[in-house]
Amino acid sequence: MTEQAGESDPTAQQPDEHDPDARGYFGDYGGRFMPEALIAAIDELSAEYDKARIDPDFLGEFNRLLRDYAGRPSLLTEAKRFSRHAGGARIFLKREDLNHTGSHKINNVLGQGLLTKRMGKARVIAETGAGQHGVATATIAAMMGLDCTIYMGEVDTERQSLNVARMRLLGAEVIPVKSGSRTLKDAINEALRDWVTNVDSTHYVLGTAAGAHPFPLIVRNFHKIIGIEARAQILDQAGRLPDAVAACVGGGSNAIGIFYGFIDDPAVRLYGFEPGGKGIETGEHGAALGEGTPGLLHGSRSYLLQDEDGQIAEAYSISAGLDYPGVGPEHSQLKDSGRAEYRSITDAEAMDAFALLSRTEGIIPAIESSHALAGAIKLGTELGEDGLIVVSLSGRGDKDMGTATEWFNLNSPDAAASRKDS
Amino acid sequence: MTDGLADFLKGTKAEGRAALAGYLPAGYPSIEGSREAFAALIDGGCDILEIGVPFSDPVLDGPTIQAASGTALSTGFRLRDLFGLVESVSSAGGRAVVMTYWNPVYAYGVDRFARDLAAAGGLGVITPDLVPDEADDWLATSTEHNLDRIFLLAPSSTEERIVSTLDVSSGFVYATSVMGVTGARDAVSSAAPTLVSRIREHTSDLAVGVGLGIRSGAQAAETASFADVVIVGSAFVSKVADGLPALTALASELADGVRTSPAPVA
Numbered sequence: 001m002t003e004q005a006g007e008s009d010p011t012a013q014q015p016d017e018h019d020p021d022a023r024g025y026f027g028d029y030g031g032r033f034m035p036e037a038l039i040a041a042i043d044e045l046s047a048e049y050d051k052a053r054i055d056p057d058f059l060g061e062f063n064r065l066l067r068d069y070a071g072r073p074s075l076l077t078e079a080k081r082f083s084r085h086a087g088g089a090r091i092f093l094k095r096e097d098l099n100h101t102g103s104h105k106i107n108n109v110l111g112q113g114l115l116t117k118r119m120g121k122a123r124v125i126a127e128t129g130a131g132q133h134g135v136a137t138a139t140i141a142a143m144m145g146l147d148c149t150i151y152m153g154e155v156d157t158e159r160q161s162l163n164v165a166r167m168r169l170l171g172a173e174v175i176p177v178k179s180g181s182r183t184l185k186d187a188i189n190e191a192l193r194d195w196v197t198n199v200d201s202t203h204y205v206l207g208t209a210a211g212a213h214p215f216p217l218i219v220r221n222f223h224k225i226i227g228i229e230a231r232a233q234i235l236d237q238a239g240r241l242p243d244a245v246a247a248c249v250g251g252g253s254n255a256i257g258i259f260y261g262f263i264d265d266p267a268v269r270l271y272g273f274e275p276g277g278k279g280i281e282t283g284e285h286g287a288a289l290g291e292g293t294p295g296l297l298h299g300s301r302s303y304l305l306q307d308e309d310g311q312i313a314e315a316y317s318i319s320a321g322l323d324y325p326g327v328g329p330e331h332s333q334l335k336d337s338g339r340a341e342y343r344s345i346t347d348a349e350a351m352d353a354f355a356l357l358s359r360t361e362g363i364i365p366a367i368e369s370s371h372a373l374a375g376a377i378k379l380g381t382e383l384g385e386d387g388l389i390v391v392s393l394s395g396r397g398d399k400d401m402g403t404a405t406e407w408f409n410l411n412s413p414d415a416a417a418s419r420k421d422s
Numbered sequence: 423m424t425d426g427l428a429d430f431l432k433g434t435k436a437e438g439r440a441a442l443a444g445y446l447p448a449g450y451p452s453i454e455g456s457r458e459a460f461a462a463l464i465d466g467g468c469d470i471l472e473i474g475v476p477f478s479d480p481v482l483d484g485p486t487i488q489a490a491s492g493t494a495l496s497t498g499f500r501l502r503d504l505f506g507l508v509e510s511v512s513s514a515g516g517r518a519v520v521m522t523y524w525n526p527v528y529a530y531g532v533d534r535f536a537r538d539l540a541a542a543g544g545l546g547v548i549t550p551d552l553v554p555d556e557a558d559d560w561l562a563t564s565t566e567h568n569l570d571r572i573f574l575l576a577p578s579s580t581e582e583r584i585v586s587t588l589d590v591s592s593g594f595v596y597a598t599s600v601m602g603v604t605g606a607r608d609a610v611s612s613a614a615p616t617l618v619s620r621i622r623e624h625t626s627d628l629a630v631g632v633g634l635g636i637r638s639g640a641q642a643a644e645t646a647s648f649a650d651v652v653i654v655g656s657a658f659v660s661k662v663a664d665g666l667p668a669l670t671a672l673a674s675e676l677a678d679g680v681r682t683s684p685a686p687v688a
């Protein structure tokens with residue numbers, strides 16, 4: 001990785017034809033459906049990012065942190081034993097789980113942390129679902145000397161309690177949110193309420209490629225590195241481009257990051273896997289792209305789970321990081337254009353893939369990422385033995401051990417034996 | 423526009439007073455209960471009735487209005503119930519405007535919403551999360567249906583945005599007096615008079631409303647010394663539980679307040 005911005009720089013933030021238009025629209029989706037009180041702050045953020053994205057000092061510092069702090073480039077690992085369960089197609093894992101803090105979220109927070117410093121703000125706030133974005137934000141706040149407050153739905157503070165402890169240890173204040181469904185959507189609401197009250201001193205580090213313009217652009221660009229690295233690595237290791245790229249979709253940041261590296265390779269099919277929860281037919285899911293309709297949530301127009309009155313539905317997923325009724329606007333455009341395809345994976349399918357990867361590869365994935373793994377098994381079966389798939393392994397599963405212990409009854413001595421056949 | 427808000431607000435200005443606007447969520451504490459609550463506000467002297475559309479994700483509201491909206495939704499409020507309420511407010515002599523997050527309108531259909539609101543006697547819409555930049559279709563349909571477009575301005579608004587917002591506003595413009603969410607506060611923020619005078623540098627005839635945090639006659643009087651419309655929300659919402667006479671009493675206290683101090687000379 002070079003110290004300068006330029007064509008060879010894999011994290012280049014340069015404007016290109018995939019940028020949204022001047023009003024922040026990706027086709028019909030995006031925009032700035034925000035209270036007037038926050039417009040000045042998002043204008044300031046846009047202006048700062050427009051300067052930073054072409055500033056060699058900013059890019060050099062961002063690249064240095066990605067390398068020396070986050071540990072990039074992340075590995076691309078072939079999952080040979082796992083692949084046997086996927087119709088024999090070759091499956092490679094883009095190992096975002098190996099980044100510092102354990103997920104892809106660190107890429108975005110390093111970039112936004114640097115922007116916060118450039119804007120002269122001393123405090124950051126963030127929402128978190130799985131707690132991975134909260135941990136990442138608390139981490140860079142500690143490293144950069146920023147005050148940090150994290151909003152987390154009360155349900156999620158319970159199912160991801162390890163991450164609550166991590167954030168507190170890192171010096172962040174964690175506020176459990178008790179409104180609405182007490183999950184990610186409500187954490188974003190509460191973070192927005194904090195932001196509108198403290199906007200002079202505070203930057204809102206949004207954790208996914210959603211929200212008002214310029215967040216979907218900025219978050220995508222800070223995660224582009226995932227796809228750019230993966231493309232070079234798969235060419236190196238497999239000698240060709242993959243047939244398919246698979247990622248889970250909560251708000252869509254790891255997916256858009258890995259998709260981006262292949263977006264101009266029309267032969268590479270892009271697949272996003274949304275949380276199918278207890279099954280689409282039960283209504284308890286978070287499949288915004290598959291089941292939603294266009295609407296306005298958290299600042300942008302995008303696909304959304306809502307009723308006919310425009311009341312936002314409560315999403316459901318076993319995975320706290322995917323439990324969100326909306327999705328980033330660029331995914332809505334990719335869905336409509338057909339460039340990407342979105343499917344859903346149930347809790348049970350994801351948990352099976354969670355166990356399978358653990359047992360076949362010695363890698364415990366996040367439950368979020370397990371949705372992409374379950375998707376890859378299906379894709380592999382469709383593609384057959386010649387298939388080549390890159391999966392975004394967006395995070396590691398330590399945080400999910402409570403859920404897994406319950407799901408697989410891991411406290412029982414028989415639990416391990418039951419699936420030795422894998 | 424005949425008998426629109428602008429004409430009415432010219433009248434209150436001529437009387438040397440501010441107008442009083444009272445907010446309650448539609449369907450709170452129940453659909454029938456909210457008809458009675460608005461009637462109580464009218465009895466007490468509210469000039470303008472702000473009928474809030476309960477929304478699942480009210481990001482600009484504090485705990486009081488969040489809870490009331492939640493109650494309204496869980497007791498079965500549907501968007502179609504809004505228009506009946508507007509009609510009952512109008513026929514009781516109130517000037518009804520709707521305050522709504524934009525997604526319910528977007529889902530209902532902007533044009534259909536405007537048509538049904540106008541037919542029910544509604545005068546305009548306050549749009550807390552819709553800025554003029556995103557409002558092309560609303561600018562067109564509101565003109566077509568003679569509805570006022572009440573946008574918000576904030577202490578953080580730039581001069582440029584104040585000008586461009588005033589350009590497309592009608593009825594009045596809503597100056598949020600503090601940076602923050604709704605909720606009653608002890609002191610009226612000092613940011614409010616500053617924002618109002620910044621706004622008045624760019625308009626001589628559009629009325630300016632000030633809200634967020636007012637809950638007493640004294641605060642209403644203080645606000646009326648620099649604003650044309652004094653807007654009260656959370657304080658009324660909190661009073662609903664105390665019964666209709668309490669609501670009327672608070673409205674009269676505030677209505678006295680807006681008459682206590684002369685409205686500003688533009």
Ligand SMILES: Cc1ncc(COP(=O)(O)O)c(C=O)c1O
Pocket residue numbers: 103104129130131132133207208209248249250251252253254255320321322366368369394395396
């Ligand atoms: C490991 C991991 N993967 C994926 C996600 C989903 O977010 P996104 O869709 O923005 O990548 C999360 C969110 O918390 C996460 O922690």
